[in-house]
Amino acid sequence: MNAPLRSSDGDGAAHVSLAELLALRARVGKASLPQQASRASRSGQQSSRLYGRGMDYAESRVYQGGDDVRRLDWRLTARSGKLHTKLFQEEREGRLLIVVDGHASMRFGTRVRFKSVQAARAAAWAAWYAIKAGERVGLMGFGAHDELLAPRAGPRGALAACGALADWDANDAASGAEPLSQVLQNVGRVLRGASRVLLITDGACSDEASRRHLVELARQARLGVLAVVDPLETALTPTGRYPLEHDGERIEWIVGSERQQQALPQLLGAGHARLLALTKATGVACRTVDTTEDPFDAVAALLGLRGRA
Template structure:
């Protein structure tokens, strides 16, 4: 867990990320009925079965972890690096989930329960705990206000590291000037930083989705299984009722007064433009995706796209 995130005052879980809440999601995932992950080629985006035997094809080596079979030590790499490494074979290759998190200023908005940025962090943390329980490594890359990468790690340590990064990035992003990065650029970057990942989960409100993103998304899907969670506020999803809406942007507060249906519809379409674009991209590329509002249970949404939980007991 990141020391900065661990020692700062915890967020309120509404406008700022609560590290305690992200860690507590571990218990919810632990109570979920988990479906076995099907055996699949790594390119399909599913982890292969963890069967042991002789005559299997060598896949890769990684740093030794407690519980690894000492008979599988990679002595040559150990000698070169000075650190113990274990050989992995095709049939017991670890699954690896990389989370791509949107941290643009547009995510710091919400009218129901919590900001989109807070809901996005809850979704990312839940995905990390699901991956850890499934025996996968998990890492995360942020784009937008925050440009950062947490390399994949295994087990609870990996999920805790993701939670700590989410809490720290939330504070860091709030303190940064507005910075824009097209989704296409972020997809190109993560495609070069997969580190053996076989699944990618995008979490975004879609406002960064640009014209080149579709082609980059298709290119990414040639190598990994890719899914998306599109985070949206209630005002972005449905026609708002007539009334006065106090809003704040870049430190300035102002009121938006909505009366006629045409005015209300134009307001909703403007606010919902990002989620509409990203949803259209997902549909047109046959991507597994879900719209997620700021009140949705994160485990339900994550399970829908990662397909690794069957509800809670």
């Protein structure tokens, strides 16, 4: 079998297609959503709107004895001639922080698209899915792009995420080695009330120190890990001659014996194997998606989970 071990240079294969990321919104519109659990404690069998001292305005009503005079709605009072009080709804809105790996190892693909492109597609789908569920969406990059987009509500949050993903891909920076343990610590520092975290990575940056930080982060938020892989990293390599190309240099990899068939996936898939071992040991929910698959089901499963798997 002769096949080049690289993705084509077409838009959406080796590079992120912003149009595709935006188009995912239509598909999310047809998806069913899991019932969301409130972060606030409740008693009894009926859920109810809580009015308190939060900052989210709910409505105004006629002033009642005992109401806080600092909450008077002066505009409505002036229009109606009767005192009105502003009521504020306790914030129950969820917040999703999507964390995307931008290391050089993600710029690889032998089937359909690069891992970096698949990661962007999964992140965009998660963003559209979250805003449909009424959550705010934030985005954090690491590796080549150490940037953070604060959580935003509504379509603007998803649009900002999609735009950032496309910009990061188009303006590839030198990617330093950033261990996953450090990334997880950084995520813990910038959660800012995020109730869920979706980490998208190929696992190449995973290290043993990540174990403790995975556990700590899972205690702070509902954590899910999406492992993005290339088929060559997880399956035996068929026998044949494989031309490899990197930075203009081309070599030929010959696969003949069973040992040679196992060598390439063991080498390329080492990071993925470490990531799976870490998530299994810590009980953190993890799903794997390769570059040929639609990430729809894997992302939906992670966002629909409660706590740990």
